[in-house]
Amino acid sequence: MMNIDVLSIFPEMFEGVLGHSILKKASEKGAVQYNIINFREFANDKHQTVDDYPYGGGAGMVLKPQPIFDAVTYLTEQAKSTPPRVILMCPQGERYTQKKAEQLAQEEHLIFICGHYEGYDERIREHIITDEISIGDYVLTGGELGAMVVIDSVVRLLPGVLGSEQSHLQDSFSTGLLEHPHYTRPADFRGMKVPEVLVSGNHKLIEDWRMKESMRRTLNRRPDLLENANLTDQQKKWLDKLINVNE
Structure with a gap:
């Protein structure tokens, strides 16, 4: 304690x-x-x-x-x-x-x-x-x-405090990046739809989407965080594509 x-x-x-x-x-x-x-x-x-x-x-x-x-x-x-x-x-x-x-x-x-x-x-x-x-x-x-x-x-980081031990691991800044967007039901709210990948059931595609969106949000809002982020080779490729799109 x-x-x-x-x-x-x-x-x-x-x-x-x-x-x-x-x-x-x-x-x-x-x-x-x-x-x-x-x-x-x-x-x-x-x-x-x-x-x-x-x-x-x-x-x-x-x-x-x-x-x-x-x-x-x-x-x-x-x-x-x-x-x-x-x-x-x-x-x-x-x-x-x-x-x-x-x-x-x-x-x-x-x-x-x-x-x-x-x-x-x-x-x-x-x-x-x-x-x-x-x-x-x-x-x-x-x-x-x-x-x-x-x-x-x-x-909130102490063991057993949050409902899930994994809850804080994807928080903004915990990974060195800002957190990805979140959605919940309904899937279609007044014509505003949840991204299809999130209801696809394909966990690998969902994981990739979340990481890309996390990087996109960080690039747009806090590009300074990317200077010291520990990115994988795949993440670096995604980041290069995002930068090219923004230019």
Whole structure:
């Protein structure tokens, strides 16, 4: 079972997200245990102060090191597994990818630090974290929403969480490409028909069609992904034909 601890001064933000859909089912199945902690509880003054003015002046407030250091130390000492990955949600971190989600899904214990205000005391970044993650090139009010995104993308990859163990293998980015189009019944909806190959019953032709469409969609929408895609010789031939058609 994976243990996920979240340090936030707004723990109530996580109640709705973790209490519904796949994230709730994952907890009920015993695949994951969530622990949301208000790190004000670790502040060492009676006012539970977690932020202060920055040295050198400037706008905004900075999260103090003491409450977060003490909280992470406590959680690490309580851990019964290998040392946790301590993840700082920060717009300066590495851009989050499906590959990173797959990597984190192999861990037993994750600790997320969600900041607010102007930023973190740099000693937090330098001494206690293992990963800095950004979910995009923009700034949010705090790290909570970003942590929810990462948690959702990781938990759905845990064994037994999705209905089928194969469900996530063809997800966009899992293969290095965008996912192929999907269709369901009816086969003819207001004159818009499902591609004939999908109702042919020929699994080899269906597999080939899906791969070609995946490559077509990637070429049209995210051609940058093809630069590092690990393609077979057959896939390279299909890609060449697609490029020639587009030219």
